[in-house]
Amino acid sequence: MKACLLHSPAPVETNPLDFADVLVPEPRGGEVLVRVSACGVCRTDLHVVEGELPPRKSPVIPGHQVVGTVEKLGNGAHRHAIGDRVGIPWLHSTDQTCEYCRSGRENLCDHPTFTGYTVDGGYAEYAVAPEDFVYPLNESLSDPQVAPLLCAGIIGFRCLRLSGVKSGGRLAFYGFGAAASVAIQVARHWGAEVYACTRGKNHQQLASELGAVWVGEASDEPPVKLDAAIIFAPAGELVPPALKALKKGGVLVLGGFHMSPIPSFDYDLLYQERMIRSVANNTRQDGEDFLRIAAEIPVRTQVQVYPLRDANRALNDLKSDRVNGAAVLDCRS
Ligand SMILES: [Zn+2]
Numbered sequence: 001m002k003a004c005l006l007h008s009p010a011p012v013e014t015n016p017l018d019f020a021d022v023l024v025p026e027p028r029g030g031e032v033l034v035r036v037s038a039c040g041v042c043r044t045d046l047h048v049v050e051g052e053l054p055p056r057k058s059p060v061i062p063g064h065q066v067v068g069t070v071e072k073l074g075n076g077a078h079r080h081a082i083g084d085r086v087g088i089p090w091l092h093s094t095d096q097t098c099e100y101c102r103s104g105r106e107n108l109c110d111h112p113t114f115t116g117y118t119v120d121g122g123y124a125e126y127a128v129a130p131e132d133f134v135y136p137l138n139e140s141l142s143d144p145q146v147a148p149l150l151c152a153g154i155i156g157f158r159c160l161r162l163s164g165v166k167s168g169g170r171l172a173f174y175g176f177g178a179a180a181s182v183a184i185q186v187a188r189h190w191g192a193e194v195y196a197c198t199r200g201k202n203h204q205q206l207a208s209e210l211g212a213v214w215v216g217e218a219s220d221e222p223p224v225k226l227d228a229a230i231i232f233a234p235a236g237e238l239v240p241p242a243l244k245a246l247k248k249g250g251v252l253v254l255g256g257f258h259m260s261p262i263p264s265f266d267y268d269l270l271y272q273e274r275m276i277r278s279v280a281n282n283t284r285q286d287g288e289d290f291l292r293i294a295a296e297i298p299v300r301t302q303v304q305v306y307p308l309r310d311a312n313r314a315l316n317d318l319k320s321d322r323v324n325g326a327a328v329l330d331c332r333s
Pocket residue numbers: 094095096097098099100101102106108109110111
């Protein structure tokens with residue numbers, strides 16, 4: 001099969017992904033082989049490819065927003081039928097035995113594997129995954145449009161949950177890429193007002209189109225105090241301005257897997273029971289709940305599609321904010 005291989009991390013400007021022929025993987029016990037039709041390009045892929053996340057496998061095929069159809073079942077796999085449309089997300093497996101898994105927090109598992117990082121992902125024509133960690137997908141969205149829901153969408157949803165925002169609440173999004181453009185649709189569905197602080201005219205315009213009540217630069221102060229804020233951009237310097245935008249008791253959620261260092265700030269910004277919390281991965285429950293709500297709303301995604309062989313170009317465009325909405329690879333041969 002064709003696949004994009006990362007042998008060793010390097011800046012994406014050097015086009016580190018190698019478009020090559022490799023063997024189609026065999027599903028092991030409890031796994032399914034998926035014929036990939038589309039794979040979303042996530043900011044975390046950028047962190048894997050550039051090495052902000054330390055390499056865990058080499059070579060590795062990146063990509064963890066994988067949409068396709070079940071092609072073959074491993075021994076004992078019975079949850080999905082051949083031909084079913086499914087999605088493979090970032091959380092590839094957990095041990096299901098550690099204290100976190102046993103307390104309903106498998107997103108914090110001590111021994112997880114991650115698609116497109118510790119195991120091969122979806123920048124390829126085929127991928128394998130444990131059947132219990134694969135989501136069935138309904139037909140409401142096309143393959144490229146559903147891909148960004150599988151990470152950006154689910155993580156954005158978990159961020160919203162942890163922000164505690166309710167109907168009538170006000171929250172700010174810092175950064176307006178793929179996750180924010182889905183999360184705003186869920187937030188508005190719940191009756192919350194969204195304020196968008198983001199760089200770049202494209203992102204600002206997208207925020208307005210999707211119903212943000214106010215749009216400004218990343219460092220601008222929203223005109224009212226907010227119940228919650230979510231920082232989607234991997235920029236630690238946004239933490240002090242985001243705290244400043246919160247009401248007393250407000251919650252700041254850090255939605256990125258990776259963030260540049262957070263500068264020091266006066267305790268006053270945090271005092272009055274403001275809270276900062278990070279988001280790590282997601283549980284399968286988050287994914288199932290989100291995909292149900294996404295189909296109900298229904299969530300719309302704006303995607304920019306690239307051929308599989310152009311994964312380096314997609315990553316370069318993502319890094320330099322040239323993608324409006326989400327980048328998605330077309331992996332059909
Ligand atoms: Zn565990």
